[in-house]
Amino acid sequence: MRISLEVIKDKCRQQKITLSELLKQAGVSRNAFYTLAREDSVLPKSIRAIAKNLNISPSEFLTEDNQEMEKMKLLLKKVDDIAKKYKKIDRDNIRHTLLLMSEPPIECLRRALTRGQKPHIHQK
Amino acid sequence: MGKNLIFTKNEIRFLRELVRLKVDFMIIGLSAAALQKAPVVTQDVDLWFADLADPQLTKALKKVKSIYIAPMGNNPPMFAGDAVKLFDIVTHVHRLGKYAEVKKKAIKIPLDDFKVSVLPLELIIKSKQASGRTKDKLVLPVLKDVLKTIKSEKQ
Numbered sequence: 001m002r003i004s005l006e007v008i009k010d011k012c013r014q015q016k017i018t019l020s021e022l023l024k025q026a027g028v029s030r031n032a033f034y035t036l037a038r039e040d041s042v043l044p045k046s047i048r049a050i051a052k053n054l055n056i057s058p059s060e061f062l063t064e065d066n067q068e069m070e071k072m073k074l075l076l077k078k079v080d081d082i083a084k085k086y087k088k089i090d091r092d093n094i095r096h097t098l099l100l101m102s103e104p105p106i107e108c109l110r111r112a113l114t115r116g117q118k119p120h121i122h123q124k
Numbered sequence: 125m126g127k128n129l130i131f132t133k134n135e136i137r138f139l140r141e142l143v144r145l146k147v148d149f150m151i152i153g154l155s156a157a158a159l160q161k162a163p164v165v166t167q168d169v170d171l172w173f174a175d176l177a178d179p180q181l182t183k184a185l186k187k188v189k190s191i192y193i194a195p196m197g198n199n200p201p202m203f204a205g206d207a208v209k210l211f212d213i214v215t216h217v218h219r220l221g222k223y224a225e226v227k228k229k230a231i232k233i234p235l236d237d238f239k240v241s242v243l244p245l246e247l248i249i250k251s252k253q254a255s256g257r258t259k260d261k262l263v264l265p266v267l268k269d270v271l272k273t274i275k276s277e278k279q
Contacts, residue, residue: 082276089273093273101274105233105235110131111158113155
């Protein structure tokens with residue numbers, strides 16, 4: 001995996017800053033940046049070795065935490081806590097209820113009615 | 125997600141008129157459970173009225189170009205009209221007692237720019253346990269899990 005200069009320059013244009021300004025703000029010297037940009041891979045050797053031995057691309061096991069992921073982790077933690085508290089409770093019921101708790105009541109009713117009017121969508 | 129085309133302004137307008145004209149009613153059954161965040165499926169919105177002969181109910185129906193049809197033979201009372209197609213009239217709820225007593229326990233839930241009275245989840249479970257119908261028995265575990273989840277979240 002290498003740095004795409006074009007993507008970085010494009011992002012700078014979108015954010016109305018020059019590449020020099022970006023590097024200054026990021027605290028990265030021009031030398032260091034262009035050295036990295038010339039590299040065939042910016043990933044550490046160990047990561048490339050793991051990928052090579054698995055015969056996959058490093059992108060398949062490198063993940064980026066994002067807001068949605070954090071929300072889902074929090075929700076699943078709650079599901080775990082509630083499931084520990086009550087024997088025989090269905091984890092899907094907990095998860096669906098928690099998800100609906102962030103929806104306005106009218107939307108919850110619409111979902112229930114929409115599914116009720118289209119029973120075929122529940123058939124496996 | 126696709127656009128919801130169900131329970132749109134027509135149905136909301138009917139409920140708003142009922143509230144505006146001070147018709148004494150509450151939403152019960154699985155629609156009431158859905159409003160309380162239960163992940164359930166239902167085909168209609170069950171309404172329980174204090175008095176089906178209330179002239180204000182007739183006015184609300186008229187506002188949405190609909191009518192009330194009195195019970196005939198084995199057919200229960202019902203509404204007719206585009207705006208009220210999704211609503212069913214319920215005249216008795218298992219094991220809950222008289223309307224006036226149950227209404228005191230109803231909770232208010234915001235819908236659009238007004239609030240409606242809704243049968244609490246605990247009482248929905250109680251009535252479904254008493255009804256003995258297969259479809260009610262099937263949904264009971266879900267409703268009980270929802271109640272536990274909501275209680276845990278409130279703690």
